[in-house]
Amino acid sequence: MFSVLNLYFFSMTTLNSKIPEGNLSEKWTKYRSTVKLVNPANKRKLEVIVVGSGLAGGSAAASLAELGYKVKCFCFQDSPRRAHSIAAQGGINAAKNYKNDGDSVYRLFYDTVKGGDYRAREANVHRLAEVSTQIIDQCVAQGVPFAREYGGLLDNRSFGGTQVERTFYARGQTGQQLLLGAYSALSRQIAHGQVTMYNRHEMLELVIIDGKARGIIARDLVTGELERHFGHAVVLASGGYGNVFFLSTNAMGSNVTANWKAHKKGAFFGNPCFTQIHPTCIPVSGDYQSKLTLMSESLRNDGRVWVPKKQGDLRRPEEIPDEERDYYLERRYPSFGNLVPRDVASRAAKMVCDEGKGVGPSALAVNLDFRDSIKRLGENVIAARYGNLFEMYEKITGENPYKTPMRIYPAVHYTMGGLWVDYELMTTVQGLYAIGECNFSDHGANRLGASALMQGLADGYFVLPYTIGSYLSGDIATKPISTDHASFKEAEDAARERITKFMNNKGTKSVDHFHKELGKIMWNYCGMARNEQGLTKAKKMIADLREEFWKEVKVPGTDKELNPELEKAGRVADFIELGELMVEDALHRRESCGGHFREESQTEEGEAKRDDANFSYVAGWEFTGVGQKANLHKEALVFEEVHPTQRSYK
Amino acid sequence: MSETINLTLKIWRQKNSASAGQFVSYEMPGVSTHMSFLEMMDVLNEKLISKGEEPVAFDHDCREGICGMCSMFISGRAHGKLKGTTTCQLHMRHFADGEIITVEPWRAAPFPVIKDLVVDRTPLDKIIQAGGYVSVNTGSAQDANCLPVPKKDADEAMDAAACIGCGACVAACKNASAMLFLSAKVSQLALLPQGQPERKERILNMLSAHDEAGFGNCTNTGACEAECPKEISISHIARLNREFLGANV
Ligand SMILES: Cc1cc2nc3c(=O)[nH]c(=O)nc-3n(C[C@H](O)[C@H](O)[C@H](O)COP(=O)(O)OP(=O)(O)OC[C@H]3O[C@@H](n4cnc5c(N)ncnc54)[C@H](O)[C@@H]3O)c2cc1C
Numbered sequence: 063m064f065s066v067l068n069l070y071f072f073s074m075t076t077l078n079s080k081i082p083e084g085n086l087s088e089k090w091t092k093y094r095s096t097v098k099l100v101n102p103a104n105k106r107k108l109e110v111i112v113v114g115s116g117l118a119g120g121s122a123a124a125s126l127a128e129l130g131y132k133v134k135c136f137c138f139q140d141s142p143r144r145a146h147s148i149a150a151q152g153g154i155n156a157a158k159n160y161k162n163d164g165d166s167v168y169r170l171f172y173d174t175v176k177g178g179d180y181r182a183r184e185a186n187v188h189r190l191a192e193v194s195t196q197i198i199d200q201c202v203a204q205g206v207p208f209a210r211e212y213g214g215l216l217d218n219r220s221f222g223g224t225q226v227e228r229t230f231y232a233r234g235q236t237g238q239q240l241l242l243g244a245y246s247a248l249s250r251q252i253a254h255g256q257v258t259m260y261n262r263h264e265m266l267e268l269v270i271i272d273g274k275a276r277g278i279i280a281r282d283l284v285t286g287e288l289e290r291h292f293g294h295a296v297v298l299a300s301g302g303y304g305n306v307f308f309l310s311t312n313a314m315g316s317n318v319t320a321n322w323k324a325h326k327k328g329a330f331f332g333n334p335c336f337t338q339i340h341p342t343c344i345p346v347s348g349d350y351q352s353k354l355t356l357m358s359e360s361l362r363n364d365g366r367v368w369v370p371k372k373q374g375d376l377r378r379p380e381e382i383p384d385e386e387r388d389y390y391l392e393r394r395y396p397s398f399g400n401l402v403p404r405d406v407a408s409r410a411a412k413m414v415c416d417e418g419k420g421v422g423p424s425a426l427a428v429n430l431d432f433r434d435s436i437k438r439l440g441e442n443v444i445a446a447r448y449g450n451l452f453e454m455y456e457k458i459t460g461e462n463p464y465k466t467p468m469r470i471y472p473a474v475h476y477t478m479g480g481l482w483v484d485y486e487l488m489t490t491v492q493g494l495y496a497i498g499e500c501n502f503s504d505h506g507a508n509r510l511g512a513s514a515l516m517q518g519l520a521d522g523y524f525v526l527p528y529t530i531g532s533y534l535s536g537d538i539a540t541k542p543i544s545t546d547h548a549s550f551k552e553a554e555d556a557a558r559e560r561i562t563k564f565m566n567n568k569g570t571k572s573v574d575h576f577h578k579e580l581g582k583i584m585w586n587y588c589g590m591a592r593n594e595q596g597l598t599k600a601k602k603m604i605a606d607l608r609e610e611f612w613k614e615v616k617v618p619g620t621d622k623e624l625n626p627e628l629e630k631a632g633r634v635a636d637f638i639e640l641g642e643l644m645v646e647d648a649l650h651r652r653e654s655c656g657g658h659f660r661e662e663s664q665t666e667e668g669e670a671k672r673d674d675a676n677f678s679y680v681a682g683w684e685f686t687g688v689g690q691k692a693n694l695h696k697e698a699l700v701f702e703e704v705h706p707t708q709r710s711y712k
Numbered sequence: 713m714s715e716t717i718n719l720t721l722k723i724w725r726q727k728n729s730a731s732a733g734q735f736v737s738y739e740m741p742g743v744s745t746h747m748s749f750l751e752m753m754d755v756l757n758e759k760l761i762s763k764g765e766e767p768v769a770f771d772h773d774c775r776e777g778i779c780g781m782c783s784m785f786i787s788g789r790a791h792g793k794l795k796g797t798t799t800c801q802l803h804m805r806h807f808a809d810g811e812i813i814t815v816e817p818w819r820a821a822p823f824p825v826i827k828d829l830v831v832d833r834t835p836l837d838k839i840i841q842a843g844g845y846v847s848v849n850t851g852s853a854q855d856a857n858c859l860p861v862p863k864k865d866a867d868e869a870m871d872a873a874a875c876i877g878c879g880a881c882v883a884a885c886k887n888a889s890a891m892l893f894l895s896a897k898v899s900q901l902a903l904l905p906q907g908q909p910e911r912k913e914r915i916l917n918m919l920s921a922h923d924e925a926g927f928g929n930c931t932n933t934g935a936c937e938a939e940c941p942k943e944i945s946i947s948h949i950a951r952l953n954r955e956f957l958g959a960n961v
C-alpha cells in the first residue's frame with residue numbers, strides 16, 4: 063500500500079512523459095540503441111498479459127512471443143481474428159515515398175502534428191512516422207495482399223488532410239487484411255505454445271501489487287467463471303470508446319471497461335473529450351438503429367460533396383443543375399477541397415444542415431456524388447476502386463450510388479483520448495501499458511485518416527516490444543506471484559460484487575435503454591459542437607442517469623452462463639462514468655481544437671480557434687471516486703520542430 | 713415498398729451445449745423494412761426482456777459484414793437467402809409480409825452449440841494455427857517493393873483473402889467440410905512469393921488439422937460457394953487439390 067501512495071504522490075506533482083534527450087529525429091534510434099535489454103534466458107521467465115487481439119494487441123502479442131516472453135492474450139470475441147480492427151476500410155499510411163511525390167518521414171510527422179491541431183507529443187509522432195515504413199515491409203512479408211500496380215509494385219492513394227499519396231490499401235478491406243496478417247503471426251505463436259489465447263474472455267479488473275500491475279481478473283464469457291491471471295506486466299490494447307455515444311461506427315462490443323478499470327486503479331485518462339466524428343457515414347434511419355456504417359473516407363478522393371443551394375430543395379439530386387448546387391468544401395477550402403481533414407469536413411456538413419440545406423428524409427445528410435468521376439474515369443474504374451463500398455451502401459439503403467449520390471452524415475468514429483502513456487507507452491501505473499486506440503498518444507485532437515492502423519501496428523510490432531524491456535529488465539528476479547495473493551482476491555471480489563448487484567437488481571429497464579439515453583446526452587451536448595451551458599447540463603443529466611441505472615437496470619438470466627445482457631450491463635455502467643469524465647474534460651478545455659469544438663472559441667469564419675497560451679497541454683485525469691470531480695494533471699506540450707499556427711486548409 | 717411487415721419467427725432455443733434445444737415461435741408485428749435482421753432480433757430481445765423472458769443469444773459484432781461473427785441459419789440458408797450477404801447485412805426489405813422465418817445456429821459436429829444461436833468455431837482457428845501463415849518474425853522483412861507481385865496474382869490472392877471465417881461454408885455443407893475456408897488461405901499464400909518456402913508443409917499440416925477437428929471431406933457439391941457471404945470461389949478448392957498433389961510428390 064505504501065508504494066501505491068508513493069506513486070500517487072509522485073504523479074500528483076508531475077506528468078513525466080520521459081521523452082529522450084537529443085534531436086527529434088535521433089531520439090528513437092538512440093533510445094533503441096541504449097534501452098536496457100532482457101536476455102533470452104530471462105525472457106522465458108517473464109509473463110506478459112495482453113488484453114486485446116486487434117492490430118495493436120495482436121501484433122504486440124505475436125512480437126513479444128517471438129522475442130521469447132510468455133504471453134497470455136485475451137479477447138471477448140470468439141476468435142482473435144474478429145477484433146474491431148477488422149472493419150477498417152480505407153488504408154494505412156506510411157512514409158515510403160514510392161510515388162516520388164515529395165513524401166518523407168518529416169512530412170508524415172508534420173502532417174500528423176498539424177492534423178492533430180498541435181495537441182500531440184512531437185517525439186511520439188516522429189517515432190510513429192519513422193517506423194511507418196517498416197510496418198509495410200512487415201505486412202507484405204506476412205503475405206498481406208495490398209493493392210498493386212500493373213508493374214507489380216505497391217499502389218498508393220491519398221487520404222484526407224494530406225497532399226501526397228502515402229496510403230497503402232487492400233481494396234476496401236485494409237483493416238481486415240492487416241489484422242489477418244497479425245492474426246496469422248499470433249496463430250503461429252499460439253501453435254508454438256508461446257501465446258496462450260483466451261477467446262470469449264473479458265477483463266473485469268486490474269490487479270495491482272506493491273504499486274505494480276501484476277495481473278487481471280477475467281470472466282470466461284461461456285461459463286461465467288471469474289479467473290485470476292498473473293503477468294509481470296499488463297498491456298491493454300482494448301480499442302476505443304466511441305460506443306459511449308451508443309450510435310457509432312464501432313463494433314457492437316467495443317467498450318471502455320478494461321481502460322476504465324485501469325483508470326479507477328490509478329491510470330490517468332488523457333484528453334477523454336477528444337473524439338472523432340467521421341464525415342462520411344450512412345445517416346440514421348430509425349430509432350431501432352443499432353450502429354452506424356462508415357463509408358470510407360477514400361471515397362472523398364473521387365466523390366464530390368454538395369447540398370442544394372436552396373433550403374428545403376426536395377428535387378431528386380440528379381435533377382438539380384450544377385449552378386444550383388453548393389460544393390461547399392471546394393468553395394470554402396479551395397486547396398484541399400473534398401479532402402480536408404475529418405473534423406473540418408464534419409463540422410462543415412453540420413453547418414449546412416443547420417442552415418436547412420440537408421438532404422434526404424431526415425434533412426440530416428449531404429450528397430457525396432460520383433457523377434463527375436464516373437464521367438471522367440468510367441464506371442469500371444470507380445467500381446474497381448470502391449466496388450465493395452458501393453455494394454455495402456446499396457445493401458443498407460437500397461439505393462444505387464452509381465446512379466444517384468450517396469447520402470452521408472457525420473458519425474462518431476474514433477477516440478483520440480485514452481489512457482495517458484509516456485514515451486514508453488506506460489501508463490501512470492507501473493508495469494501497465496496501453497497501446498493502439500486505447501491510449502491517448504499520437505493523434506492530438508484529431509486523427510488523420512489511415513493513421514490509426516499505422517499507430518496500432520507501430521505500437522504493437524515496433525515500439526512496445528522494445529520499451530517493455532526497459533521495465534522488465536528490472537523485474538527479472540521477480541518470481542511469478544501466486545494468484546492466491548490478497549490483491550487477486552480483492553480484485554475478484556470486486557468483480558463478483560458488481561455482477562451480483564446486476565443479477566439481484568431486478569429493475570424495470572433494459573441495459574440498452576440506458577445506453578441509448580447516455581448516447582443521446584453525449585451526442586447532443588458533447589458531440590460535434592459543445593458549449594458551457596450544454597456541457598453543464600449534460601453533467602447533471604449523466605449523474606442522474608447513473609443513479610437511475612443502478613436502481614432500474616434489469617439483467618435477465620444468470621451469471622453462470624453465456625449472458626450477453628450481463629456483459630452489456632457492465633460495459634454501460636463504465637460508459638456512464640466515462641461520459642461524466644468526458645464532459646468534465648470538454649468543459650474545462652475552453653478552446654476549440656481538432657475534433658473538440660467549443661462554440662465559444664471560433665474564428666469569424668466558424669473555424670476552430672485554439673488557445674495555445676492556456677491549453678497547449680495534455681489533460682491527464684486522475685480518478686478520485688464515482689461522482690467525484692477528477693483531479694487534473696497537465697503534461698505541457700513543447701513544440702521544438704513544428705510551430706503551431708492556425709490550421710488552414712484553404 | 714411497404715414500410716412495415718408482420719412476421720413469425722421460429723427460433724432455435726437451447727440453454728447450453730449439454731441440454732436439448734427446440735424451436736420457439738415469436739410473433740413480430742410491425743417490423744420496419746429498413747431494419748437489418750439483427751436489429752429485428754434486438755427489437756425481439758427488448759420485448760422478451762420487458763416480459764421477463766430470456767433474450768435470444770446470438771453472435772455479432774461489427775454489423776458491417778466483415779468480422780465474421782454473425783452466424784444465423786435463416787429459413788434453411790446460411791446467412792439467409794440473399795447472395796453474398798452476411799446476416800448482419802441482410803435487411804428486412806427482402807422478406808415478405810406474413811412470412812414465417814426459421815432461425816437456427818450453424819449445425820455441424822465440429823461447431824457445438826454454446827447457447828441458442830451461438831456456436832463454438834474455434835476449430836477454424838486451429839486450422840490456421842497449423843500453418844495458415846508465413847513464418848516471418850517482426851523486424852526481419854526486406855523493403856516491401858523488393859519483390860514485385862504481378863497485379864493479377866495479387867488480386868487473386870486478395871479474392872481468397874477476403875474470407876471472413878464465419879463458417880457458413882461448413883454450415884452449408886452436408887459433410888461439414890471446411891475445405892472452402894482452408895483452401896482460401898492456402899490459395900492466398902500459394903499465389904504470393906512470400907508463401908513459397910512453406911508451401912508444401914503448409915497444406916499438409918492444415919489438412920491434417922482440418923481432419924483432426926472433425927470436419928468432413930469435400931465432395932464438390934458447391935454448397936459452400938453458393939452460401940459464402942463473400943462469394944469465395946470454389947476454384948480455390950481446385951487449387952488446393954493441385955497443391956495437395958504437388959505437396960505429395
Ligand atoms: C468502420 C471503421 C473503419 C476504420 N477505417 C480505418 C482506416 O481505414 N484506416 C485507419 O487507420 N483506421 C481506421 N479505423 C480506425 C481503426 O480501425 C481503429 O482505431 C483500430 O483498428 C483500433 O485497433 P486496436 O487494436 O487499438 O483495437 P481493436 O481492434 O478495437 O481491438 C480491441 C481488442 O480488445 C479486446 N477487448 C476489448 N475490451 C476487452 C476486455 N475488457 N477484455 C478482453 N478483451 C477486450 C477486443 O476483443 C479486441 O480484441 C476505422 C475504424 C472504424 C470503426
Ligand code: FES
Nearest residue numbers: 773775780782800
Ligand atoms: S456482425 Fe460482423 S460480419 Fe456480421
